[in-house]
Amino acid sequence: MGDFGNFCLLLAFCLAAYAALAAILGAVQKQPRLVHSGERAAMASCASISLAFGSLLYLLLSDDFSASHVANASSRALPLFYKIAALWGAHDGSMLLWVFITALISGIVIRQNRFRHRDLMPYVTAVLMFNLVFFLLLNIFISNPFSQLVAVSADGTMQKYIPEDGQGLNPLLQYWAMVIHPPILYVGFIGFVIPFAFAMASLIARQPGDAWIRTTRPWTLLTWLFLGAGLMLGAKWAYVVLGWGGYWGWDPVENSALMPWLTGTAFLHSVVIQERRGMLKVWNILLVVVTFLLGIFGTFLTRSGIVSSVHAFADSNLGKFFIGYMLFVLSASLFLIAHRLPMLKGEHALDSILSRESAFLFNNLLLVVACFAILWGTMFPVLSEWVRGSKITVGSPFFNSINIPIGLLLLFLTGVGPFFAWRKTSAASLRRAFFWPSILGVAACSALIIGGMRHFYSMMALALAVFVIATIALEFIKGARVRGKNTGENFLRALANLVMKNKRRYGGYIVHFGVVLIFIGIAGSAFNKQESRQLVSGQELSIGSYNLKMTDYKEGNQESYTYGKVILQVYKNGKHIATLTPERRQFKTANQQTTATVALHSTPKEDLYVIFTGVSSDGTKFEIVAYVNPLVFWVWVGTLVLILGTMVTLLPGHKGMLAASQEPFLKSAALKAILESK
Amino acid sequence: MLIFACGIIVLLAGFYTLLPLFRDSGGNMEAELLTESGLDRLLYQKAILYSTLKDLEFEFKVGRLAREDFRQLESAYKAEAAMILQKLDQMGAGTGLDEAIERDIAARKAEMFASAGSPKGDPSRCQSCGAMLLPGKKFCADCGKAIGDTVLQ
Numbered sequence: 001m002g003d004f005g006n007f008c009l010l011l012a013f014c015l016a017a018y019a020a021l022a023a024i025l026g027a028v029q030k031q032p033r034l035v036h037s038g039e040r041a042a043m044a045s046c047a048s049i050s051l052a053f054g055s056l057l058y059l060l061l062s063d064d065f066s067a068s069h070v071a072n073a074s075s076r077a078l079p080l081f082y083k084i085a086a087l088w089g090a091h092d093g094s095m096l097l098w099v100f101i102t103a104l105i106s107g108i109v110i111r112q113n114r115f116r117h118r119d120l121m122p123y124v125t126a127v128l129m130f131n132l133v134f135f136l137l138l139n140i141f142i143s144n145p146f147s148q149l150v151a152v153s154a155d156g157t158m159q160k161y162i163p164e165d166g167q168g169l170n171p172l173l174q175y176w177a178m179v180i181h182p183p184i185l186y187v188g189f190i191g192f193v194i195p196f197a198f199a200m201a202s203l204i205a206r207q208p209g210d211a212w213i214r215t216t217r218p219w220t221l222l223t224w225l226f227l228g229a230g231l232m233l234g235a236k237w238a239y240v241v242l243g244w245g246g247y248w249g250w251d252p253v254e255n256s257a258l259m260p261w262l263t264g265t266a267f268l269h270s271v272v273i274q275e276r277r278g279m280l281k282v283w284n285i286l287l288v289v290v291t292f293l294l295g296i297f298g299t300f301l302t303r304s305g306i307v308s309s310v311h312a313f314a315d316s317n318l319g320k321f322f323i324g325y326m327l328f329v330l331s332a333s334l335f336l337i338a339h340r341l342p343m344l345k346g347e348h349a350l351d352s353i354l355s356r357e358s359a360f361l362f363n364n365l366l367l368v369v370a371c372f373a374i375l376w377g378t379m380f381p382v383l384s385e386w387v388r389g390s391k392i393t394v395g396s397p398f399f400n401s402i403n404i405p406i407g408l409l410l411l412f413l414t415g416v417g418p419f420f421a422w423r424k425t426s427a428a429s430l431r432r433a434f435f436w437p438s439i440l441g442v443a444a445c446s447a448l449i450i451g452g453m454r455h456f457y458s459m460m461a462l463a464l465a466v467f468v469i470a471t472i473a474l475e476f477i478k479g480a481r482v483r484g485k486n487t488g489e490n491f492l493r494a495l496a497n498l499v500m501k502n503k504r505r506y507g508g509y510i511v512h513f514g515v516v517l518i519f520i521g522i523a524g525s526a527f528n529k530q531e532s533r534q535l536v537s538g539q540e541l542s543i544g545s546y547n548l549k550m551t552d553y554k555e556g557n558q559e560s561y562t563y564g565k566v567i568l569q570v571y572k573n574g575k576h577i578a579t580l581t582p583e584r585r586q587f588k589t590a591n592q593q594t595t596a597t598v599a600l601h602s603t604p605k606e607d608l609y610v611i612f613t614g615v616s617s618d619g620t621k622f623e624i625v626a627y628v629n630p631l632v633f634w635v636w637v638g639t640l641v642l643i644l645g646t647m648v649t650l651l652p653g654h655k656g657m658l659a660a661s662q663e664p665f666l667k668s669a670a671l672k673a674i675l676e677s678k
Numbered sequence: 679m680l681i682f683a684c685g686i687i688v689l690l691a692g693f694y695t696l697l698p699l700f701r702d703s704g705g706n707m708e709a710e711l712l713t714e715s716g717l718d719r720l721l722y723q724k725a726i727l728y729s730t731l732k733d734l735e736f737e738f739k740v741g742r743l744a745r746e747d748f749r750q751l752e753s754a755y756k757a758e759a760a761m762i763l764q765k766l767d768q769m770g771a772g773t774g775l776d777e778a779i780e781r782d783i784a785a786r787k788a789e790m791f792a793s794a795g796s797p798k799g800d801p802s803r804c805q806s807c808g809a810m811l812l813p814g815k816k817f818c819a820d821c822g823k824a825i826g827d828t829v830l831q
Contacts, residue, residue, distance in 0.1 A: 004684070007680075011687065037695055037696060425743065425747070428744055
């Protein structure tokens, strides 16, 4: 089966290379038959990669340790669910997952557009397949999950080696969120190849319209959603599994996923200006190129071993290939943009500084600055090693000192942005619109000061959160009232119809509300508390208003690990509220890895977070670390709201912009019917 | 067994991929017709402007715009819309999607046939409408006229 997997990858490589060449040749020589053949080769390549993916899955499920990846990432004792997850539990297999998702997304887009954008599609196919060829090359020749283990005997001869059992999946990865986290995050990284391919195609084909933006908007939104969801699943995993008390640590790999999300967010906003006003065409293409490159950069960071991270795979020799590829993509894109600059001239100029365009521009500027600061901080250890010979790591204080003020400014813009109209807004109407939300924001700030809060940034975040929630609520209320007045509908029906008739705008507001909730959650982190103590049965540990009384210690044996757990009775202000059982597991793998399983009591106000970190050398005392983390609950709720809002914007529309974007498609569909009737 | 399976897959992939190369070139016309034309862009700009005007009115009603600003912006957008409608009129469009499609097809066909010259005496083209005939067909795929003796083998 390993040989079959290898064969499928090689075949996919040949097909993808042919697809790229045939599509380009077909476009240059105006031979639609060649383009069709290229598109079919792309689909066949996608099918072949699916077979390779299926082969690796089969090898994992059948405990066939002849393949190196299975021996490295799985074991006989591993539960079925984690055997599937083991496919992306180590370097080589995760590369195959990357290739599989790339092929799948490329295949779907090529199929979706077989009757649309016929002038762009040959180049889109070529860009997508070129990208696939690069990753297939790495997957076949550098990082191959089907490669076989060999044993070198005393006389120097090499023999095929099949171990009795595999090394097992890293216990830290044996958690539900970690199983779905990589595929979701990969979709988020890879999906930006679609707007990138269309943007490049529109430049190559000298297509001056916004067709590439309209067609790729749902893809961009979906990719952005997956990247955000992947980030938050990673944060949840770090919080619940890694057991260091928090959910975000400015780890290089966390940063590498946050950067494309920031530039992607900037793109989603600035693209509206191009649609509405025909402005920022060069900027939008640059943002797409940067976002796509940051996605590649993310996987480069994880796979090259260039930075140390809890997430990173061990050192590999992939780095130079990634650097070469990124440099090629960057220089080719910049050359193309420079060459087509006259075609990208804006249709309008900025009318007024008090306009939605300028609010969006400011938002773009902040997001890009935040992204650059994170990039600088992430790469600083590498840069300092190059320049000074010693690795200087940049810690959380650097990232916080830059990103917290930027984050607060962005939060402020989230609130004021909707007050601005396109082109210009009068100062008087701004004053009117600002009045009530500002009063509420100032009132919230005063209440926090009176309540004893002295932490400036947290206070600002919470006051701004109140301000923004008030503006969003006002948007919905005013809109529903106007609609109710015009149509005679009652308030609730008018509110529902208002959202359904303009999903992009109101879905966007729901996303903003989600972001505000996440900010509220983050603001709470300034007030985290931590206590640790060695306990024996009957003893207590106090933290905040909680008392944790140890009542028992139990040990047990599971299929893949042995465990010891401490039973803690939790009292709040003297009243029993929960029983928590933090656990330590020792896995039956070659290296006997030990992990701590976090015990969590979560409420909207705060999380009680308890870890059992070890037993004293005489085996009588149990080390317990407890944290009280205020408002973390709202980070997860905010994420769910953000997902909900994005889904609202993605709902198919009946009228307006989306319908307009479908016009060429309807036309194409009609033409397709005519052609097929022949 | 493995070699056999791989052989079958290569054959299937090769057949699927190369098939379009041996088909007739009906795709030429398809490629011609399915590109985004200037008409598409104008129709899209028109839709965007209509939705912008609707939004403008809404923003005025919720009190985000002063009356004077509203009037000024409304007349600017309307002037832009008028220009686009004028261009659409010049292209003979604007009365509906179906008609636009028909006109687009007719214009492009006329262009293609004009460049190919008169069909008289050309057995590969319909004598009635001038369209290219497909091999083995008894009727013209474009106008439906019987081809009679000029059926291509």
